[in-house]
Amino acid sequence: MSLAETTELNRLYVYSRPGCHLCELLIEELAPLIRGRLELEVRDIDTRPEWKLEYGIRIPLVEYDGKTVCQYHLDTAAIRAILDSLPAS
Numbered sequence: 170m171s172l173a174e175t176t177e178l179n180r181l182y183v184y185s186r187p188g189c190h191l192c193e194l195l196i197e198e199l200a201p202l203i204r205g206r207l208e209l210e211v212r213d214i215d216t217r218p219e220w221k222l223e224y225g226i227r228i229p230l231v232e233y234d235g236k237t238v239c240q241y242h243l244d245t246a247a248i249r250a251i252l253d254s255l256p257a258s
Contacts, residue, residue: 180208181251182232184224186215191241192229198243199231206252 181203185192200209214220214228224230231238231248238247 178234178255180210180233181238181248183209183211184214184220184228184230184232185211186213186228189228195229195231195241195243198245199248202245202248203252206255 181199183192183196183199185196196209196211203209212220214224227240230240231243233251238244238251
């Protein structure tokens with residue numbers, strides 16, 4: 170496994186935009202769940218035309234390993250399943 174693959178498997182992405190109340194709420198709930206286990210990268214969809222086109226109003230959206238984990242609301246069970254799949258540290 171390459172360093173890039175390892176990094177991707179240690180990171181969750183949240184597609185968001187400033188001022189989005191649902192986004193802020195999801196991030197507040199998500200951060201403590203993954204603290205110390207996964208990195209969180211919040212991506213402002215307004216900074217890239219391709220993200221804005223792809224996600225538009227479908228935010229917040231959580232992505233892991235190239236797949237959508239949840240959208241609009243946090244799926245705690247899905248996040249816990251990801252955490253359970255990680256190697257023990």
